[in-house]
Amino acid sequence: MPALKGATAPIYFGSFIVTPQVFHTTPLTFALVNLKPILPGHVLVSPRRVVPRVTDLTPAETSDLFLTVRRVGRMVERVYGATSLNIAIQDGAHAGQSVPHVHAHIIPRKAADLDHAGGMDAIYDLLDGDEGDLGKAFKNAVSTEEGDQSIEVGNGSTANSGRRSRFPVVDNDARKPRDEEDMRTEAEMLAREMENEPLD
């Protein structure tokens, strides 16, 4: 079930269907909430077309992607009471990309928000550690579901098919990954907030 009203076709992030996590779409771009946000409001923006590298994007896709990054970034900064944003793209495997589908991380920041984790710059350790490893997080979600005899096969829904999370907790700070319902609730809230966000 899509979080976004009017969404029809499933939306893919790499090989994963992420429709319930998606809170904003344009003809060329979509924005989704994160399975394991590093900080509140940590979201991703991707092209609709599944391509691994920024250079694989057309100029129209490039413009649309970053106009969406700008607009979504402004929205999450407002909604989560932040004052700055980290925007980061791991463009290729040797830059740390774990899902071979272009995606910009947008992470709202505020003063002293990572003092407990080692200070402002800890964001990058988190982004490149287990917390930021989207491939691992998605694969864990899938394999956990696949190992569960109660999984509904062939329901055409998502890779993470919506029960309470049994993801392994791999974070040092014991932060829990969210289940589909948590993500859908946040995505619905952010979809409403996007309606209030000026177009330019």
Added chain:
Amino acid sequence: MPALKGATAPIYFGSFIVTPQVFHTTPLTFALVNLKPILPGHVLVSPRRVVPRVTDLTPAETSDLFLTVRRVGRMVERVYGATSLNIAIQDGAHAGQSVPHVHAHIIPRKAADLDHAGGMDAIYDLLDGDEGDLGKAFKNAVSTEEGDQSIEVGNGSTANSGRRSRFPVVDNDARKPRDEEDMRTEAEMLAREMENEPLD
């Protein structure tokens, strides 16, 4: 003296004149080589207009900035024999921005390129450490020059006016910041390479 043929007006990065470092311009965007590159080919792309935040950009500036990031990224990846790129924007002071002028870092990456520094993810420690602190690097350049009795005042050139570097070496790996001539030489090379780079 500009590295880029045909450049006329001085180009500002924050309050610093960086004309000799600039290797590419569009009507709205410029790209410059870095005073203290974290890895070979680490360059910056900024809007011509000095504004601190991505949201301060117009949609036209946003599109042009990231079309330039895509094209410059492809060029430096080719020229420096890399296989991936880190693209990062510290959008605001609480995200680690040290010069209040929008700038995207583009850092070419290849397998095992940071094994000596702790592995792939060390890029972020470097970006947020002294090595990536553009504000500090530029201010050191200026204050060092100002403390030098031989400085030529009022010659209308740059903040870093072109003699052998006397920057304090603050890096653990003793990597030296470059002087203006080194940067101009690289900028001239990259300006030629940009002429070979497809527009789309």
